[in-house]
Amino acid sequence: MTVLLQIDFKMPAEMLGENLSQMAVPLAQSITEEEGFISKIWTENEQAGEAGGIYLFADKASAERYATMHSKRVAEMGAQDIRCKLFDINLPLTTITRGNLNPAG
Numbered sequence: 755m756t757v758l759l760q761i762d763f764k765m766p767a768e769m770l771g772e773n774l775s776q777m778a779v780p781l782a783q784s785i786t787e788e789e790g791f792i793s794k795i796w797t798e799n800e801q802a803g804e805a806g807g808i809y810l811f812a813d814k815a816s817a818e819r820y821a822t823m824h825s826k827r828v829a830e831m832g833a834q835d836i837r838c839k840l841f842d843i844n845l846p847l848t849t850i851t852r853g854n855l856n857p858a859g
Contacts, residue, residue, distance in 0.1 A: 756792065756855050758841040759817040761824060762806030763833040770800045790816025792855070805833075810855060814840065 769777075785794055792810035799805075811817035821838040828836060848855065 755813065756843050757811050757814045757817045758843055759809040759811060759821055760806070760839045760841065761809070761821065761828075761837070762797065762804055763828055763836040764803055765798075765805045765828075765831075765833050767800050767803045769832065770798045770803070770805055774798065774805065788816070788820050791820070 782794075782796075785791060790812040792812060794810075795808040797804075797806050797808065809817070809820070811820065817840055821840070825836045825838060843853075843855070845855075
């Protein structure tokens with residue numbers, strides 16, 4: 755069953771925007787290799803100094819493993835107030851609102 759993982763954290767504003775887009779390419783590539791990974795939407799709010807992402811994983815165990823590992827990784831990059839939340843997906847309603855759960859896009 756597909757699981758949604760939401761991660762957000764405080765990050766110095768100077769590390770967001772174009773800087774993040776350039777420096778995080780290797781990180782983005784490595785995320786695609788994680789067990790159970792389906793997709794990620796990168797999120798950021800430069801004015802608030804916040805960043806994170808919305809992830810889809812094939813199962814809860816993969817999402818939990820990733821959340822633990824990634825929380826440590828972003829903390830080493832300077833992130834603070836890291837929050838991780840797991841959600842089940844309501845498939846009937848997601849289908850109506852065109853939510854794409856297909857890894858091929």
